[in-house]
Amino acid sequence: MIVDLVLGNAKAYMEGKIVECSIAVEDGSVFKIGRETNMPRGDVKTDLKGLLVLPGLVDAHVHLRDEGKAYKEDFFTGTAAAAAGGFTTILDMPNNSPTTMSVESLRNRIAAAENSILVNVGFYSAFPDGIGRLQGIVEEGVVGFKLFMAEQVGGLNIHDDDALLEAFETVGKLGSLTAVHAEDELALRRAEEQFKCSGRNDVNAFLKAHSEDVEVKAVNRLLGIDREAGMRLHFCHVSTKNGLDAIVEAKKAGLPVTCEVAPHHLFLSSEDLRRVGTLAVTMPPLRDKVHVEALWDGIRNGSVDIVASDHAPHAFSEKKAENVWDVKVGVPGLETALPLLLTEVKRGRLSIGDVVRLMSERPSEIFRLRGKGVLKSGYDADFTVVDLDRKHRVIAADFRSKAKYSPFDGRVLAGKAVRTVVGGQLVMEDSEILAKPGSGEIVRRA
Ligand SMILES: [Zn+2]
Numbered sequence: 013m014i015v016d017l018v019l020g021n022a023k024a025y026m027e028g029k030i031v032e033c034s035i036a037v038e039d040g041s042v043f044k045i046g047r048e049t050n051m052p053r054g055d056v057k058t059d060l061k062g063l064l065v066l067p068g069l070v071d072a073h074v075h076l077r078d079e080g081k082a083y084k085e086d087f088f089t090g091t092a093a094a095a096a097g098g099f100t101t102i103l104d105m106p107n108n109s110p111t112t113m114s115v116e117s118l119r120n121r122i123a124a125a126e127n128s129i130l131v132n133v134g135f136y137s138a139f140p141d142g143i144g145r146l147q148g149i150v151e152e153g154v155v156g157f158k159l160f161m162a163e164q165v166g167g168l169n170i171h172d173d174d175a176l177l178e179a180f181e182t183v184g185k186l187g188s189l190t191a192v193h194a195e196d197e198l199a200l201r202r203a204e205e206q207f208k209c210s211g212r213n214d215v216n217a218f219l220k221a222h223s224e225d226v227e228v229k230a231v232n233r234l235l236g237i238d239r240e241a242g243m244r245l246h247f248c249h250v251s252t253k254n255g256l257d258a259i260v261e262a263k264k265a266g267l268p269v270t271c272e273v274a275p276h277h278l279f280l281s282s283e284d285l286r287r288v289g290t291l292a293v294t295m296p297p298l299r300d301k302v303h304v305e306a307l308w309d310g311i312r313n314g315s316v317d318i319v320a321s322d323h324a325p326h327a328f329s330e331k332k333a334e335n336v337w338d339v340k341v342g343v344p345g346l347e348t349a350l351p352l353l354l355t356e357v358k359r360g361r362l363s364i365g366d367v368v369r370l371m372s373e374r375p376s377e378i379f380r381l382r383g384k385g386v387l388k389s390g391y392d393a394d395f396t397v398v399d400l401d402r403k404h405r406v407i408a409a410d411f412r413s414k415a416k417y418s419p420f421d422g423r424v425l426a427g428k429a430v431r432t433v434v435g436g437q438l439v440m441e442d443s444e445i446l447a448k449p450g451s452g453e454i455v456r457r458a
Pocket of ligand 1: 073075105322324
């Protein structure tokens with residue numbers, strides 16, 4: 013038999029250890045992983061020269077934009093950034109223009125994406141107008157629902173606990189999950205108005221308005237509701253010590269709760285926000301070091317389930333508003349997330365196993381992405397090939413993303429993805445995009 017592709021002379025992360033092997037790929041799936049001498053012949057044979065192959069990385073929190081926000085990012089540039097950063101599957105957030113919150117808007121979005129994407133893309137939906145519409149959206153294959161507690165997005169009234177309970181129960185019954193941005197809108201608005209009235213429009217005021225309590229309040233409220241509903245609840249970008257502690261307690265009590273941390277909350281602090289200025293404004297904001305340390309503890313002891321980039325590109329001018337309250341929140345993260353983590357591997361603060369768990373295994377499990385998260389025969393041939401010794405400087409001007417700025421600009425990092433293989437196709441090699449638009453697949457939850 014002759015297979016489509018053989019990746020020879022590889023090191024692969026399998027079942028908790030790194031093994032020397034060859035990987036044979038047939039028809040988009042892993043056909044066999046084993047010794048060089050036992051491999052079938054391949055139409056294409058690539059010598060990986062001892063590079064490390066990881067199961068394709070999954071970014072569960074990406075704002076791909078496009079449609080009415082294509083000036084910030086589009087399906088091609090966003091997935092090119094993903095491929096350059098070593099991600100083979102990304103999950104797209106629904107706060108688009110139009111908002112993804114119905115069968116129709118979801119279908120339109122998938123149709124717009126299909127022929128443009130370079131890596132696999134799954135879609136979240138916001139809550140629709142009316143609980144009765146949840147089922148149709150689930151049947152379209154969304155990876156989950158996204159609930160934004162800091163501002164009304166979609167059709168579910170965030171101030172109505174009964175409505176939230178009913179929605180959570182229904183999502184649970186439908187076998188789906190809800191990912192939440194936990195910042196309490198009322199507490200946030202109140203603080204914001206106070207600062208605005210006293211003429212404060214600087215990053216320090218923004219930091220104070222988005223206080224630890226604003227996050228913790230939303231976390232506790234959602235946990236309280238989910239204690240009754242029992243739906244799988246995923247907390248996006250947890251940024252505070254007390255927020256994480258509350259989630260850990262809920263996990264211990266047996267609630268089906270998971271959580272994610274974003275690289276900017278691990279590798280930057282409020283000091284960086286003051287130094288960099290509005291460019292580094294995110295929601296939740298960069299925090300004081302005590303929180304950063306608590307998140308690292310959570311990473312190391314396993315209470316943080318996943319790392320996701322929260323790639324949130326904006327036009328440069330939108331990041332540079334005079335008044336902090338006008339600044340668009342978020343930073344691009346697809347092209348820095350993996351190198352930041354690999355640098356910690358180099359330093360001995362993380363293991364390769366941690367990186368695989370946080371960026372491939374656990375996101376695949378949580379979002380039930382069939383065929384992903386593990387290097388194994390029969391699984392999808394999605395691979396992230398990394399060079400742990402590739403020292404490089406972050407140059408935001410060279411990003412594939414339309415957002416060519418970063419709070420990490422200029423930082424020297426160790427290790428990066430040098431090849432990204434999606435469904436057996438080489439999509440990226442040494443920062444060059446080699447595949448055609450449309451080579452990625454739409455990921456649908458069965
Ligand atoms: Zn986000």
